[in-house]
Amino acid sequence: MYLRVRQGQVPWLSGRITDRSLKSSVRTRKFEVPPLPFSRLRMPQESFIWSARNKGNSVVTRITRTLALVAVCFGITSCNNGLIGSQLKSSQSQSSRQNTVTVAITPSSPSVASSGKLQLDASVTNTSDTGVRWSASAGTITPSGLFTAPSVKTTQTVTVTASSLLASAEASVPVTVTAASARLAIATTSFPHGTVGTSYTATLAGTGGIPPYVWTLVSGTLPLGLQLNSSTGVIAGVTTQSGTSSFSVQVTDGSGNSVTQTLQIVIGSQTGTNCGPPSYPCSRSDSLVLIPKAPPQLGSDPRYFGGHLGAGVVAIDPDYNNRILRVTDGNTDISRPGQSYKPGGSAEKNVSSFDESLFLVHNETGGVCLFHYDATSFTTAFHGCFNNVGSSPDFGYTAADQNAFYSYYAKKLYRFVIDTTNWTIAADATFNNGVGYFDPDNPNCLNGQIAANNWYTGDSGLSSDDNTMIVAIGPSQDAYPYYVVWNRTKGCQWMNVQTWQVSHGWNTGLSNPQGISWASGGTPSSAGGIHNAQIDRSGNFGVLTINQVTSLNHKLFWTIGTNQVDDTCVTCHSHWACDFGVCFWQMGPGSGFSLEHQTIGSVDAVLDVDTTPVLAQWGSDEHMSHANAVQGEKLIYLAAWQPGGGASSVNQVWGDEILGVNWDGSQRTIRFNKSWDSGYGGFYGSVRCSISRQGHYAICNSDLQMYNLDKGFGNGLNQDTCDHTQSTAKRNTTGCRSDVLLFELR
Known part of the structure; x- marks a missing residue:
């Protein structure tokens, strides 16, 4: 049997069917089928079930999704799909390559909140019928493409498919359905410092919600010259305004939800060389051995280097040219005369506020003492010692916690807030969801x-x-x-x-x-x-x-x-401090001074100093400090070396020094000052130094007895009466004391 087919504006299906057994024939008859090229006349065997009555009756076969096909059989009991033969194959192949129907869905990688709605659109090419049928692996979708996400507790992916109504063509896209718990939030808590006249760039980061995000400045002002890009969250520009600018930003997600965060940007002035963080160009970084002859004069009585009195005295060691401010003395707290003072026992504690204007130290009876620091005048003011706020506080790292610190008191964790109008401290009653x-x-x-x-x-x-x-x-x-x-x-x-x-x-x-x-x-x-x-961090x-x-x-x-x-x-021994997923160490006792950093989870440390000048020199202890809280900003970490034993002398590079250590690969070690501590241990002679939040100063304790035994800070009412040979318990009764020094880092 043979079937001859010709194509026209209105397709005709005509031909002559011959069956040898029945000798039957048909005459040509006109049938209307969709005006499709021959490449669409696909007749898979499973798509056609042929049947006929014995005489003079016609039967219409099933209509497939690809085309409507009408066949006529007379006087036979079966027909097969071999009627369309090789004569069509060539034209079908050529037409298929030129007229393939395609389906595309937009957006291509969308996301929607749990139980949320999302409008999808589909386009169909190379066919006059552009209708599609929508389906989804979860949730529901209307014939117009409006998708309603399922309710989920964890983020899931749903596949949405659009299929052409006439052609066997379809497209699918993954739709990310975010859990209701993935709430919109602003991840940025602080910004790097900038400098007047220098290009500044920082980026706000959002999490959760439904992207894209739109950023808006809702209160306050950015430093003059800086602008916020609403679509990228980038703050950039060159400013001529120094100081601290506070402002609130709002982020709005694709679902219309929004949250607000209060932040600060600190811009430093540029007068000649820009000293201080992050590079500290005004401090030395050589490898000369600096052996001191005498400590700086930090006592009120010129006959003594230290003594009982001297809070507020400023001295400069000519070997380092950085200022030293004596913060405390025997009369700092007139209700407790003769008390000693020091920072916390762990140098990695955050002892200063976000803008560095406030800091905390300890007295020897367990109180936490509050000071205000004025960077312009290089002075401090004492605002009392408190015995009901715990003994191991950490200032908040963020601008929102500028005047707050966290501390365990009476075996419970509190958020304490400082009222700078009357210098009182009170527990935050709203802390921990209102529990307090x-x-x-x-x-x-x-x-x-x-x-x-x-x-x-x-x-x-x-x-x-x-x-x-x-x-x-x-x-x-x-x-x-x-x-x-x-x-x-x-x-x-x-x-x-x-x-x-x-x-x-x-x-x-x-x-x-x-x-x-x-x-x-x-x-x-x-x-x-x-x-x-x-x-x-x-x-x-x-x-x-x-x-x-x-x-x-x-x-x-x-x-x-x-x-x-x-x-x-x-190899992770000794004292340490950490950044984001990175910690800093003094590695390998017995192998020399080796300051290194190591990514948590790695077994390979990175050397941060050039050990050649100090190879195989050992004998000092140290504690690390690092207060950076901006991810990706590689501010220095501080290493305060102290003598390994009382009355030891400086005979090597970095001996008894306060060092800034870069971990940016430069191996540049910054030498700020001596600690001037004797190393006799205990509350009085075991140096601890904590770097300030932005890296402009260090708070350290010292007995001022290096090269000055029994001639340092004393309780003898401006006399040096310390007897270092006494036990720790008795030394405060024989004139020994420890005071807090503020070291300029520039």
Whole structure:
């Protein structure tokens, strides 16, 4: 049997069918089919079910999605699809290449909130019928392409498909359906400093919600000359205005939701050489050994270098040319005459406010003392010591917490607010969702263990966004069993270094703990105790020093929110400070001065100093400090070297110095000053230096007895009567004292 087909404006299907057994024939008859090229006349076998009556009756076959085909059979019981033969193949192939129907969907990679709506559009080419049929793997979609997302608790991907009504062509796009918990937020908490007359660029970052974001300045002003790009969030320009500019920005997402954040940009003046951060060009960075002959004059009586009085005295060591301001003396607090003062025991604490105008120190009876700093006059003012705000405070890193600090007091975490109009400090009643405090002994955390064992809170640390705080809890340092995490929105999670377990998620109390998964694959041989606890700036990693376990005589890094602990950095010893996912160390005792940084999770450290001038020289202790809270900004970390033992002398590079260490690959080490501390230890002679929030000064303690034994700061009413040979408990009765010095970093 043969079928001859010709194409015209109105297609005709005509021909002659011959069956040898029945000898039947048909005459030509006109049929109307869609005006499609022969390439669309596809006749797959499964698409046609042929049937006929014996005499003179015609039957219409099924109509496929590709075309409507009418066939006529007379006097036969079956027909096959071989009627369209090789005569059509050539023309079909050519036409297919030229007239392939395509479907496209816009937008191509959309996103929508849980249960939200999204309008999609489809375009069909190479056919006169541009209709489509919509379908979705989840949710619903109307014939016009209006998609309604399913309700989800976690972000999911839904596939939406548009199919041509006539052609076997279709297109699909993935639609990201975001969970309702992924709320819109402004991730930026602070900006890098700028300089008058220098190009400035910073970018606002948003999270959650439905992009794209639109940024708006809703209050305050940017520094003159800087502008905000509403679509990119970039703040850029060249300003002629120095000082601190406060303003509020608002971000609006694609669903119309918006949030607001208050921020600050600090622009420094440029008078001649721009001293100070980030490069400190006015300080020396050589490798000469600087042996002091005498300490700077920091006492009121010119007969003494130090003495009982002298707060407010400014001195300059000619070897370094950076100013030193004596902050405290024996009469700083007239209600407690003769008291000594120092920064916190951990140099990594954030002791200054966002704009550096406020800072905190400690007195020897456990009080926290508040000072105001005026950078223009290089002076400080004392505003009282407080005994009801805890003993280990951290100033907030963000502009929003300019006048607030976080501290554990009476075994609970508080946010304390400083009222600078009357210089009072009060707990924030709205903190922790209106509770006013966080109690780590609550049923969702340690569930009474603190009270039952009469435990204490020890080391604590704060993340750069002020949303996560950690603390060590137990009977004493080196015996703390618990490392507890508070998160502003998630609550409590803990690690136990005696049982080597973590809580099973957030707010699950002591029930159903899970064992730690160690990166090394090993397991500690015995129970441990926490010596030192901190957190990196991102708030993602807990950093712990463990005592009593020989196999863990190095740092541990806990990925908070999981049971994953990295114990592979076997060279991570000594004191340290951290940035975002990076920590700074004094590496390898016995190998010389080696200041390095290391990415958490890596086993490869990066050397930050040129060790050639100091190779194999050892004998000093140090503590690191780093207060940067802007991700990607590589401000220096501070290393304060102190003598390894009392009465030691300087005989090597960096001996007893306060150093700024670059970790940008330059290996440029900045030498700011001597600490002027004797190194006899205890409250009085164990130097700690904390760098200020923006890096313009360091707060250190000193007994001023380097090369000046028993001639430093004394309690003898402007006489040097210190007897360093006495025990620590008796030294304050024999004239020994420690005072706070503010060192200019430029």
